[in-house]
Amino acid sequence: MDVVSGKWKVLILWELHHHGTRRFAELRxxxxxxxxKMLIQHLREMETDGLIHREVYREVPPKVEYSLTEHGISLNTALAALGEWGSARIQRIGAEKVLARAAEEAPSA
Structure with a gap:
């Protein structure tokens, strides 16, 4: 759980999965x-954990790109089921709110 702890790590994984290689400003x-500060910290931790690859191009101005490693891709695959569960929960909660609102607005007999 340490590998995905923090508000932004799962979102960084998602961003790199759906958009491929990204530069720092694109991620931000x-x-x-x-x-x-938080993005830099999470990117460093994720690089240390082997989830992302940081490619530095020796040019002026310096260019740095981030991409998922095989380990990061496999973690994203493992988290897919959790994402599906979250989407279903959001839909369920939304439906419950609609039903509750309709019950409040219904005329009393």
């Missing part, structure tokens, strides 16, 4: 609300 734009 794809994750509204993340601070630069």
């Amino acid at each position: 734009r794809g994750l509204p609300g993340v601070s630069e």
Whole structure:
């Protein structure tokens, strides 16, 4: 659980899975609300854990790209079932709210 702890790690995995290789600024734009400090920290931890690959291009200005490793791809696959569960939960909760609102608005007999 340490590997995916933190608010942003799963979202970083999702972003890299769905958009492929990304530069830092692209990741930051794809994750509204993340601070630069937090994104850097999570990317470093994920690199250390072998989930992402950091490619540094020696050019001016420096260019750095992030991509998923095989280990990161396999973790994303394992998390897919949890994502499906979350989507179903959101739908269920939404349906419950609609039914509750309809019951409140129904005329009393």
